[in-house]
Every structure is written in C-alpha cells, then in structure tokens.
Amino acid sequence: MAEPYKATVIGYGLSAKIFHIPFILALPSQFKLYGILQRNPTDTNSAASDHPDIKIWRDVPTMLADSAIDIVIISSIPDSHFEYAKASLEAGKHVIVEKPFVPTSQEADKLVEIAKKSGKKLAVYQNRRWDSDFVTLKQIIKEGKLGRIAEFETHFDRHRPKAPAVETWKQKELPANGAIYDLGTHLIDQVVHLFGLPKRVTAFLGYQASGNEDRTGNGDSFTVLLHYQNGMLVMAKAGVVSPEQEQLRYWVRGDKGSFKKYHLDAQEDQLRSGKKVEDEGYAVEPESHHGVLTQTSTDGKVTKEVYPTVTPPTYAEFYRLFGNAIVGNGEEPVKAEEASAVLKLIELAIRSSKTGKTLDI
Known part of the structure; x- marks a missing residue:
C-alpha cells in the first residue's frame, strides 16, 4: 500500500x-x-x-x-x-x-x-460543489423534473445591517476582497459548473450595511445577472440586509416545475460547533430544511411535495478526488482553468456595476 x-x-x-x-x-x-x-x-x-x-x-x-x-x-x-x-x-x-x-x-x-x-x-x-442543497438540485435537474429552466436564483443573504466594529481582512479594501469574491465565487462557480459560461453579464455591487456609506471597494452585497444564449436568466445574489426567519437559498423555475429551497448547507455550522466528519449525522440536514418541488402535468395539474435533501459525499470528496488525480485516476476536482473562468466573470461584473452596462463575455 x-x-x-x-x-x-x-x-x-x-x-x-x-x-x-x-x-x-x-x-x-x-x-x-x-x-x-x-x-x-x-x-x-x-x-x-x-x-x-x-x-x-x-x-x-x-x-x-x-x-x-x-x-x-x-x-x-x-x-x-x-x-x-x-x-x-x-x-x-x-x-x-x-x-x-x-x-x-x-x-x-x-x-x-x-x-x-x-x-x-x-x-x-470550491467546496460548495459538495453542499447538500447543491447536490440535491443537480439531481433534480438531471432527472428532468424542472424541464427547460427559464430562471435560476441562487442566494447567500444574511441580516447584518451594521458594518462590523472591528474589520477583518475580508472587510478591508484589499485585492480580491468584498462579497463578490467571498460569496460570489461560490455562487458563480456553482452556476458555471451546471450550465457553462453565459453570454452577457449585468451586475450591481455596493454596500448595504450602515457605516459603509463612504466606501468605494467591491461592496458587502451584490446582484449579478447572467444571461444565457438559450434565454435562461441566472441571478446570483448576496445581501446583508435581509431580515428573514428563513433565508432563501435557491428558487429555480422551469417549464415543467420549480424548486424552492431555504437554509444553507449544514456542514459549516457543524464543523464550527466541533462536529467531526465521521460523526453520526454529519452533513445531514433536518427535514424542516428540505426544499419544495412543484411540478405541472400536461393537463395543467399542479402538484407540490417536499423533496428530501440528499446526504452529500461531504467536502471530503474534494480531497478524495484530488488524491485520485495525483495518481492519474481522474482529473482535479476543481480545475484551475474553471476558477479562472469564474474570476473573469467577476471582473466583468465589477466593470458592469461601475459602468452601468450589460457586458458581453
């Protein structure tokens, strides 16, 4: 061995x-x-x-x-x-x-x-490719339950309406900082992983939290619209003024059905609380957090059901795949070329926000 x-x-x-x-x-x-x-x-x-x-x-x-x-x-x-x-x-x-x-x-x-x-x-x-909600959504799309997707919303909203009293490096105006590089990297990576590159980008970046009014960096919040050739519109959004009991994570609408999901994947909170990867219940989401799948039949009948969240292979899958790639058994789990493509989209989003224009890829 x-x-x-x-x-x-x-x-x-x-x-x-x-x-x-x-x-x-x-x-x-x-x-x-x-x-x-x-x-x-x-x-x-x-x-x-x-x-x-x-x-x-x-x-x-x-x-x-x-x-x-x-x-x-x-x-x-x-x-x-x-x-x-x-x-x-x-x-x-x-x-x-x-x-x-x-x-x-x-x-x-x-x-x-x-x-x-x-x-x-x-x-x-890009560990969030192995979030339970994203793995579940990939399964729903693969099974064709949504049909042709027209709109895809992906959110990472929080309610933090005041700027932090003490800045960490994430809040400082340094290269690759701001919400678009922090959370936007995750959201846009998932979208490109699912659908490939869009044709155009429209974006709005700014500061929502009070106390940030005079700042000129990349912002604590963003809304990025990705326009696809087939007419699909993707909205990737993260805000810090969102006073909700349950934060929306996904809302995906197609010609056969829609999927709406609240709450974030459980792994980060579990890891922060000291839970280990091998512990029972790790990465398992409570039933109260499961998403809702709505579908329409050819006769116009609408049905709605709670769709159980898949237990993911966990973030360990990234490392398992990387180890396999070293010995020639498959490719890297997230290739650097893919991350470069996401960065190009982020750079276009920043330009779009500054110029007030929709930009072609």
Whole structure:
C-alpha cells in the first residue's frame, strides 16, 4: 500500500481549521497532515499547541525546502495566493488553493501554465460543489423534473445591517476582497459548473450595511445577472440586509416545475460547533430544511411535495478526488482553468456595476 501524501497547510485561521485540516485527517489512507505554516501564533491560536506532533514553520522558503512535502494547501489571505502557489509549484509540490483562487484572472492563467510546466496538480477549493442543497438540485435537474429552466436564483443573504466594529481582512479594501469574491465565487462557480459560461453579464455591487456609506471597494452585497444564449436568466445574489426567519437559498423555475429551497448547507455550522466528519449525522440536514418541488402535468395539474435533501459525499470528496488525480485516476476536482473562468466573470461584473452596462463575455 502506498504511503499517504504528506500535506502542509499555509495559514492557521478559520479556513485551515474548519475547511481543510478536518478533511485531511478524515482520509488517512490518502493524506497525512505533515505540517502547518503559521507566521504569528498567539496564546489562543497556536498550531504548535493544537498539533504538537507535526512540523511548524514561520516562513514559506524554509517550508518549501522540505523535500518530504507532497502537497501544499494555501489558506492564507487572497493577495498572497499567487506568490505562494507559484513558489510551491516551482518547488515541485502539488497545490490546493482556497477560494478566491487569486485576485485576477491573469494571475490564474499564469498559474495554469506554471502547473503544466511543473507537471504538478493544481486545484481550487470550491467546496460548495459538495453542499447538500447543491447536490440535491443537480439531481433534480438531471432527472428532468424542472424541464427547460427559464430562471435560476441562487442566494447567500444574511441580516447584518451594521458594518462590523472591528474589520477583518475580508472587510478591508484589499485585492480580491468584498462579497463578490467571498460569496460570489461560490455562487458563480456553482452556476458555471451546471450550465457553462453565459453570454452577457449585468451586475450591481455596493454596500448595504450602515457605516459603509463612504466606501468605494467591491461592496458587502451584490446582484449579478447572467444571461444565457438559450434565454435562461441566472441571478446570483448576496445581501446583508435581509431580515428573514428563513433565508432563501435557491428558487429555480422551469417549464415543467420549480424548486424552492431555504437554509444553507449544514456542514459549516457543524464543523464550527466541533462536529467531526465521521460523526453520526454529519452533513445531514433536518427535514424542516428540505426544499419544495412543484411540478405541472400536461393537463395543467399542479402538484407540490417536499423533496428530501440528499446526504452529500461531504467536502471530503474534494480531497478524495484530488488524491485520485495525483495518481492519474481522474482529473482535479476543481480545475484551475474553471476558477479562472469564474474570476473573469467577476471582473466583468465589477466593470458592469461601475459602468452601468450589460457586458458581453
């Protein structure tokens, strides 16, 4: 049996702790958590204390000098992604990059070329392709229950009407920041994964939370309209003024039926609360959160039913597929080229919002 791949994580924030390390540990036959790069540990946030049996580094060059490392997972802030991914690929490591991939599509395309020259695998962590609601929606569409889709709404709305008193890096006006790069990356990736690239983009980006009136960045909220050649209209939306008991996630309408779903996938909240991937009930959504499928028959009769949410393969599927890709058994779970295409759409959305125009792809 082959030895598991030695994986090292750059960064030790929420992304590393919640979205990467648990899934590395959940697949011991494929991966081993070999080390963590943490620049500035504190008494309350120390990788060395949490993981005393692995290697700890403070800088990237020293880490990359370790020839035992097979995979580098980059979970640092977005404007460091290009530099770290480039250095890791050129050092002969396979690379996984947290979303948003890099600040620009130009940088994304450069990394694609570097990965090809190095012969190493490069993938982007779009974990929400394995959300339970998205897996369910893919099943409904595949089964033809909605027919020809005319409108597709995908939401990530919250009610946070006041700007945070203390800014994190996500709120600061840095490259690849703002809601369009944070949540928009997920929503647009899912749409492109389902339907491919649209023909035109119309977008509105801005700040909804009070206290942000004078800001000029990418905004805390967005609405992006994606126009498809077949007439389908997609709306990807995230807002911070949405006082609802239940937040809408999907509303998809076709000529044979519609699907409406509230609530987010359960995995993030479960991971934050300490639930482990192997625990009973992980990734299982309560019945009260299931979506509603409405269908019409040829005689005009309308029926409505609760459609049970599929239990997904979980975010571990990304890592399982990446491990398989390394040995030539399939492709990377989210190819860098796909992430570059999403970045190009985001760049067009920003231009559309600034110019007040619908832009062609």
